[in-house]
Amino acid sequence: MAPSQHRGCSVFLCFQLCFIVSYFLLCTNKVSSQHYDYFACNVIKNPEVKNYRFCDETLDVESRVNDLLSRMTLQEKILNLVYRAGGVARLGIPEYNWWCEALHGVGATGRGTNFSSPIKAATSFPQVICTAASFNSSLFYTLGKVVSTEARAVYNVGLSGLTFWSTNVNIFRDPRWGRGQETPGEDPLLTSRYAISYVRGLQERDDGDKYRLKVSACCKHYTAYDLESWKGIDRFHFNALVTKQDMDDTYQPPFKSCVVDANVSSVMCSYNQVNGKPTCADPELLTGVICNQWNLNGYIVTDCNSIKVMFKSQHYTRTPEETAAIALKAGVDLNCGSYLSKYTLAAVQEGLASEADVNRAVKNNFAMLMRLGFFDGDPRQRLYGNLGPNDVCTPANQELAREAARQGFVLLKNSRGSLPLSPTATKSVAVIGPNANVTTTMIGNYAGIPCRDTTLQGITAVVPTTYFSPGCANVACVTARVDDAKRISAIADATILVVGADQSIETETLDRVDISLPGQQTFLVQEVTKVSKGPVILVIMSGGGMDVQFAKDDPKVTSILWIGYPGEAGGAALADILFGFYNPSGRLPVSWYPQSYANNVNMTNMNMRPDPATGYPGRTYRFYRGPTVYTFGDGLSYSRFSYHLVKATNLVSIPLGEQHFCKRSSCQSIDASEQTCKIAKVKVNLRVKNSGRMRGGHSVLLFWTPPNVHNSPQKQLLGFKKVFLTPKEQGTVRFNLEVCKHLSVVDKSGNRKLALGMHVLHVGSLKHYLMVSI
Incomplete structure (x- = not known):
């Protein structure tokens, strides 16, 4: 984890401030520790700032930003084109780290957030693919509201910024994609609705101010990005060949909804090329579409080091200076990386870019921070200023994590007399599988540090006589250890097999090749099923779909339940479903294909529509013509x-x-x-x-x-x-x-x-x- 970008206050300053405000802070128990250089226009630290027009919050943002730019040198502006922004110390503007994440809770992956005293964790909600399976827009919005409240609390103690590069709205086009778990699935409408609701939940303020923001959200990765590393082809070198038809009816709609309907304050361009041009260097895609057609009210940021990638990996430009200039002129405002801070000055001096290009970008960046209140002085004196440690990991927030998981679980098969299990008649259960007693796996990627985890405790709280056997050393399951698993299944009233994937199988930088259960997991399931005394419930933890046709067809596998990556309360939510305390209502947000799909369909083919001439079957339930194990929208209930x-x-x-x-x-x-x-x-x-x-x-x-x-x-x-x-x-x-x-x-x-x-x-x-x- 990267250290915080915020420096602690001096002993003398802390003594003075504590004399003034400690009584208030201790009595409210809201904010117990602060760093005083995490906001600009700090009149206590620098009284001179009260004379700067850019610190006058009664003025409009345009006037404030223009005043600020008029006081800055070109070199100072350039230092604020990158995510580790240099600030302007002489003007009372501290350094600022833009890179924070909030995909399904305040994340620990962004360099701008540091979980440490007094806030060491945040509520970890289900991974997006699981939440999307609820098909509940009001839930999406509520999650955004809660995450932004916890984000503000973490900011108020100086441990985070306010710019969160979330959420991922790429279409989950291919089941092998490692980052599909981060998305709302394969459908443009569901993805758009999720984006609108979650972004509004993050950004909208309780006072109704439409221009200011609670936190800043970001829709990524623009555009047609859905490949990490597959059979020697990686995202840094991939050129996505996309038809105009597919672009406009599949890949672009979620981004358009983000900007037009949700008024998102940032869009992140991706690593890949689209039809021969890096997305972060394409003025038509950035300035032409995002800014001019959709009227983005915010800034465009690059994926991390993607400007460097277009020079070093794609060889799209001849020099680093040309690379910086092309990105700026295309519409990039902020570089997650260092290229713009290193090479923009020389690009201007060589005439490749102009100071006007720099001004546009810096103006968009500082305008964003002004809308967030970064230039309004001490945030504790503003709306949300009283949020602190007591507003993070609250019982209500943790219960919401449990509710979100329950709503997202998808019951795919349920033979008569299988689920729900009777909490009184079931005297013993066997819990088997490599994902049966995991913690980190449950929260997926781009996660924070969870408040707490519930795994087997959820089941043992209902049935104290719980036998456990992992069956495999890990999800790769090179060797299935079936003897102990078979022994406990043969004596238990019910068997719960928890299998699937984790981040060693599917994640950023890693796509799958096979879409069957990894390793010998299928063998484990089959062997246990042969000897089971009672019903066998197959629970699948994964982002992408799995070919479990064998279990669908096996009458001894009485139930199949997919739970995605269910977040910190996953174990408790699973018990709620299994024992009938909660009625499942989730539906698949993606289609599940047979392994033959992965064998025959090239992952790099971006076409959505089938091609009868080549036998290409198309993609997603909208166009695919071929067999499926389960399809988009499938899901059962106890009613x-x-x-x-x-x-x-x-x-x-x-x-x-x-x-x-x-x-x-x-x-x-x-x-x-x-x-x-x-x-x-x-x-x-x-x-x-x-x-x-x-x-x-x-x-x-x-x-x-x-x-x-x-x-x-x-x-x-x-x-x-x-x-x-x-x-x-x-x-x-x-x-x-x-x-x-x-x-x-x-x-x-x-x-x-x-x-x-x-x-x-x-x-x-x-x-x-x-x-x-x-």
Whole structure:
């Protein structure tokens, strides 16, 4: 872990300050330790700053930033183009480390956060792929709110910055991708909805100020980034060849939603090239799309050392100075790395870049810090200033971690009489497998230091007679040790096999080759199943899907439950599901393929749509044509939910002028930009009933099959709503759709088109037909 970037105060200064404020701090017990150089405009440390206009918070940000830039030299500006920003000591601006992470809790991976006294941990929520399986937008938002509160508390004690490079909104295109666990899955709509809710939760302030931020979020990695290291090809050298159609209907929508709908304050460009250009050097992608089309109100940051990568690894430029200039002129404002601090001055002197380019970037960076209150003096005197150690790892936050895990667990198979286990009739359980008693594995990557972990304790709290055998030395499971595992399974009332992956199998810099259970885990499951006395529950801990067709087909494997990487409360949440204290409601956010998919499909093929000429089957449930083990949206409950269509639009007619081309000729589609098209609406109202005996949540997924034009998706998610119903209770779910926005497809040129003809809306087995005509 990197040391904090913040220096401690002097003994003399601490004595003076403690004399003034210690009584308040001790009585509130909110902030017990502070570092006094983690914010600018500190009038106690430097009284002169009260005369600087950039320290006057009553002025608008534009005026403040312009004043600040007018006082800085070119060299001082350049030192603030990198994540370890040099500040301007003579103006009372301390150094600042921009690199903080908050993917699923305040993270320890960013160099700008340091867990130490008085805050040594933070709530570790489930990894994103698990949370996304809840299909619950309000949960996504709540998690963001709680994470930002804990982040502010850590900042207030001088142990973190306020700029968090989260969240990851890349599409989980291929099951082998090591970082797919960080994402909300394979669907553009689910990913977009997650991004909007989580980013708003992080950034929005309780006082309603739309311009200032609670913390700054970041959507990454822009764009078409989803390969780490696979069969000798790595992310630093990979050139993603992407069609205009796939770019606009799959890879870009989550980023657009981040900027346009969530008003995210930062976007991070990726390592890879897209169609021959490094993303951090492409002015069309950065300035053209993010800034000009989407109107980003914030800054663009590079992935760490990606500017260096384009010179050293991709050989895209001839000199380091040219590299720095190209990145700046493309629209980069901040370099996670050191290239801009080392080579920008020479680039300006050589005429490759201008001071205006530097000014634009520095202005965006300092404007961000001003929106966060970094230039408003002591944060303890501001909104959120009273947050401290007592606001981190609270009982409520830890219970939320447990609830988020429970909502994200996906029950994939459940034979009659298997789950839930009776907490009274079950006298003993055998818990077997390499992931059966893990802690670090549960929190996934980009994690912080959890408040506490629950593993087997969750099960032993319900059934004290719990036998344990790992079965393998680790998840690689080179050799399965089955004798002890078989012995305890043969005597226990129920067997729980916890298998899957961890960060040695899938993570940043590491993609999978196989998508079956690693090593001899399959053999372990099969051997244990043969001798088990009671039901066998297979629990899979992983980010990506696994080929578990053998277990799906085996009647002795009575239940299959996927739990992602469930966070610090994973063990307790698992027990809640297994013993029926909580009704599972998660649904898969990704498709699970057979191993043959990994054998036959090249991971570097970025095309979403199938190619019959080559046998390429396409990707994700939207386009893939081939067998699956389980598919996107699959998930069972202990209750049965039924649907009744209450109201739905049957016909949409788009009025066009008499001179319109399609009035004189047959058209399969019209431009979705037509003004008359934009006002058309579709309503779908459903009644949902819990017909079971147990209260539970249920995610209602509305899918759509458009007419087969422009190589359209075979099926696509249009919306989702989460409802919680008691036994026999009914609830109403309403979907309000804009025809041109929600029922349009993208053609080969990247233009959005409204297909004419019969559209089919699906909710479960219920289908509704909608005619769109002119």
